[in-house]
Amino acid sequence: MNEPSRAPTSQPRVASGLAAGGFGLVVVGLGGWWFTLAVGVIVHLALLEFFRLAQFKGIRPATKTTLVVCQLLLIATQWASGGGTAAALAAAVLPVSGAAICAWLLLQPVTGTIADIAASIFGLFYLGFLPSHWLRLRDLTASSLAPQLGTADWPFSPGMVLTLLACLLVVATDIGSYVIGRRLGRHPLSPISPAKTVEGALGGLACSLLVGGLGGVLLGWPWGWAVGGVLGGLVSVFALVGDLTESMMKRDAGVKDSGDAIPGHGGILDRIDSYLFTPAVVFYYLTLVLPLVS
Numbered sequence: 624m625n626e627p628s629r630a631p632t633s634q635p636r637v638a639s640g641l642a643a644g645g646f647g648l649v650v651v652g653l654g655g656w657w658f659t660l661a662v663g664v665i666v667h668l669a670l671l672e673f674f675r676l677a678q679f680k681g682i683r684p685a686t687k688t689t690l691v692v693c694q695l696l697l698i699a700t701q702w703a704s705g706g707g708t709a710a711a712l713a714a715a716v717l718p719v720s721g722a723a724i725c726a727w728l729l730l731q732p733v734t735g736t737i738a739d740i741a742a743s744i745f746g747l748f749y750l751g752f753l754p755s756h757w758l759r760l761r762d763l764t765a766s767s768l769a770p771q772l773g774t775a776d777w778p779f780s781p782g783m784v785l786t787l788l789a790c791l792l793v794v795a796t797d798i799g800s801y802v803i804g805r806r807l808g809r810h811p812l813s814p815i816s817p818a819k820t821v822e823g824a825l826g827g828l829a830c831s832l833l834v835g836g837l838g839g840v841l842l843g844w845p846w847g848w849a850v851g852g853v854l855g856g857l858v859s860v861f862a863l864v865g866d867l868t869e870s871m872m873k874r875d876a877g878v879k880d881s882g883d884a885i886p887g888h889g890g891i892l893d894r895i896d897s898y899l900f901t902p903a904v905v906f907y908y909l910t911l912v913l914p915l916v917s
Contacts, residue, residue, distance in 0.1 A: 643894065644794075651786050654761050659701040662757055663694055668891040670750045672881040677742040679876040683735065684742040688727045692720035693751035700755040704762040720747055749899065756902035760909075761786045768909060788838050789905040792831050792858040793897050799823075799830030800863075816870040824863055831859035850916055854908055861904045862897035869896035 650661040667690060674686045696716045703713035724743045728735025763782040804823020812819040832855045839851020869892055873881060882890025 663697050666750050666754050672890045672892045676872050676876040682738045682742045685724045685727045688724050689743050689746045696751045700758045753899045756906045760902050760906045792855050793862050795830040795834040796827040796859040796862045800827030828859040831855040857904050858901050861900040865896045865900045
């Protein structure tokens with residue numbers, strides 16, 4: 624009796640998921656300013672949802688200022704891909720933006736509170752600084768990676784390949800968690816998200832380890848199966864952290880979804896929560912850890 628009632632819900636969810644996946648493939652393939660534009664639109668919509676959650680708690684963040692400085696941070700990050708003065712300017716955007724947010728809140732007729740400042744600065748970090756690493760990851764070149772990785776011989780740009788690998792690891796985590804959790808889940812993982820189970824988390828970790836190891840082998844990394852597997856494990860853990868962080872904020876705000884922008888999935892923030900912490904992890908693993916292993 625329950626199966627027919629779930630069908631209408633699952634169809635929009637699948638269609639929305641496929642559309643989002645196709646859109647992601649296109650913009651990652653295009654790269655450059657097209658990719659920056661796409662990330663900027665997603666960040667803008669997600670920030671609106673985040674501030675809506677904060678306002679449910681009586682917090683008055685610097686909404687407009689944070690929206691603007693997050694876009695400036697993304698633009699500066701993409702501009703910095705050319706190096707030189709642009710890179711130094713991009714590094715200055717984050718602290719200057721934080722100071723601008725504080726100044727705006729302090730100069731209001733009703734002075735901002737600690738909660739107002741904290742929510743605004745966290746919004747800058749959570750939906751500005753962290754997503755900017757998708758741009759840094761996509762802009763990676765052979766010269767910025769360890770020579771032993773052999774990226775100069777790849778048929779596609781290293782940035783595009785590694786960005787797609789990062790996305791694939793998050794997808795593997797999501798699928799593994801859903802399938803294993805639905806079939807074998809018995810032990811709740813956290814009261815923050817009662818639907819998640821320990822078995823599901825381990826299933827997502829196993830799938831990401833497998834995909835990461837396979838990716839390391841196919842890309843010809845030294846100790847590819849081990850190095851790729853470690854990357855997969857890290858992505859799985861931080862994707863879960865991102866998921867639970869957003870669940871905590873929704874639970875605290877007393878809402879089920881962050882919004883209703885995507886049929887079957889809820890809001891933008893509901894869809895991208897697993898993709899927020901992961902790009903920084905992948906970027907620094909590839910640029911700092913992998914050269915040491917190589």
